[in-house]
Amino acid sequence: MAATAFHQAIGTLQSRGYFSDSFDRHEFENASVRLISKGIKANVGPLRKGSYCSRLRKFSVIKASTSQTLEFGSVSSPSTNNSNGNVKKSNEAALILIRHGESLWNEKNLFTGCVDVPLTKKGVEEAIEAGKRISNIPVDTIYTSALIRAQMTAMLAMTQHRRKKVPIIKHSESEQAKAWSKIFSEETEKQCIPVITAWQLNERMYGELQGLNKQETADRYGKEQVHEWRRSYDIRPPNGESLELCAERAVAYFKEHIEPQLLSGKNVMIAAHGNSLRSIIMYLDKLTTQEVISLELSTGIPMLYIFKEGKFMRRGSPVAPNEAGVYAYTKNLAQYRQKLDETVN
Incomplete structure (x- = not known):
């Protein structure tokens, strides 16, 4: 089902002109089938019983949407070599966060969690649009969850990037997998962007709610109970994860694996899920535990952060690749865009 939906989506996009005539549809489809058919299991750790804080919550919804106001400040171009041939460490780096495009179960209003389902045609189009928004922002490394909807979003987004580098999944589940996926050509390596998958970036596991219709579940258990399961910080649904438990694994992984990349000047994109x-x-x-429960993220809308001097600065969502605001974040980003123009033209 996943492969069929993905193939139909690619056909729709090609007919609408998203891809050029030179786009090798069959090669892309075959790659997608291999990716979709790969069984990946998410090993979620033991779940603790949370406690509920009954005091009133003040909701302040923060939405990553197309109407979001941009802030201008300072994005680093990729690390470059100095005159001695050594890698020059950048003091700035870009961090791009993208929630996956609409999935089949999003469309059906079902609790999805860690169930592996692909994107809908709309979700594919959202991923393509996200790629257009970040097409001029440098990306050196991509992190995704182990779920196909996040991986599809990352791959489709990068088809729009002006550097035209190929995202390659780095397999580390065994020594054999590492050996089989190794790239031996230095020239090929330069044309690739490593994609690292991690179950720690998976969506929150909804336990017994997974696969159930959200409206029907609310009718059965009551709106207040379902809202508590979905929006409280430390209460988990039956045999599922609370947001607190999801945060423990996702943030720990970010600190251990992704933050060091940013510290070294690498520009990182994360394609993941609403709760991770x-x-x-x-x-x-x-954010406080009260602020995060009211944070809403739209599907397929990228958010840009600048990491500088140990601090993260939110820069909103790039509006479109042709608008001047996209290039006005920093002088370095403008220089990177100029280098892209020279390379492409």
């Missing part, structure tokens, strides 16, 4: 990204944003923006 909410958890990371909670860490980046220093």
Whole structure:
């Protein structure tokens, strides 16, 4: 089902002119089938019983949407070599966060969690649009969850990037997998962007709610109970994860694996899910447990952060690749765009 939906989506996009005539549809489809058919299991750790804080919550909804106001400040171009041939460490780096496009179960209003379902045609189009928004922002490394909807979003977004580098999944589940996926050509390596998958970036596991219709579940258990399961910080649904538990694994992974990349000047993109990204944003923006439960992220809308001098600065969502605001974040980004123009033209 996943492969069929993805193939139909690619056909629709090609007919609408998203891809050029030179686009090798069959090669892309074959790659997608291999990716979709790969079984990946998410090993979620033991779940603890949370406690509920009954005091009133003040909701302040923060939406990543197309109407979001841009802030201008300072994005680093990729690390460059100095005159001695050594890698020059950049003091700035870009961090792009993208919630996956609409999935089949999003469309059906079902609790999805860690169930592996692909994007809808709309979700594919959202991923393509996200790619257009970040097409001039440098990306050195991509992190995704182990779920196909996040991986599809990352791959489709990068088809729009002006550097035209090929995203390649780095397999590390065994020594054999590492050996089989190794790239031996230095020239090929330069044309690739490594994609690292991690179950720690998976969506929050909804336990017994997974696969159930949200409206029908509310009718059965009551709106207040379902709202408590979905929007409280430390209460988990039956045999599922609370947002607190999701945050523990996602933020720990971000600190251990992704933050060091940013510190070294690498520009990183994360394609993941509503709750794993909410958890990371909670860490980046220093949100309270009350603020994070009201944070809403739209599907397929990228958010840009600048990492500079140990601090994360939110820069909103790039509006479109042709608008001047996209290039006005920093002088370095403008220089990077100029280098892209020279390379492409």
